[in-house]
Amino acid sequence: MSEPTQSHPLHTIDRDHVDRLLARETPRDGDLTDLARLLIRYDGFPGAEDLQRDLDRLLTLWSLTRDDLNSRVRSLWASGFRPGQAVDDAVGSGFDTTENDAG
Structure with a gap:
């Protein structure tokens, strides 16, 4: 069964x-x-077969094994990568004070 x-x-x-x-x-x-x-989320999950199938398909499409993927992602995290953060993100508020400096 x-x-x-x-x-x-x-x-x-x-x-x-x-x-x-x-x-x-x-x-x-x-x-x-x-x-x-x-x-990781769907590994061993008893359902969502469509997602699991497509996740495996992505590995094939991108010519990756799970070990390759995990190695690359570990390297990304170690290099300081954070989701949603652009590589050239500047530190600061972006607030321009030049107009207010004319005291």
């Missing part, structure tokens, strides 16, 4: 992420970290 499949509470949101990743020919750093976290 097979185990019943479960519905994951983040399936709808994750489906959008996976669809976005599938549209990308060459992954960016954030795409790699997204794929890695989604693979």
Whole structure:
């Protein structure tokens, strides 16, 4: 007898992420970290077969093994990468005080 499949509470949101990743020919750093976290989230999950199938497909499309992906993502994190942070993000508020300096 097979185990019943479960519905994951983040399936709808994750489906959008996976669809976005599938549209990308060459992954960016954030795409790699997204794929890695989604693979971890659904690893061993008894359901969401469509997502699990597409996550495996992404590895093939991007010519990666799980070990390759994990190695690259570990390197990204070690180099200071953080999701949503552009490489050239400047420190500061962006508030321009030049107009107010004419005391």
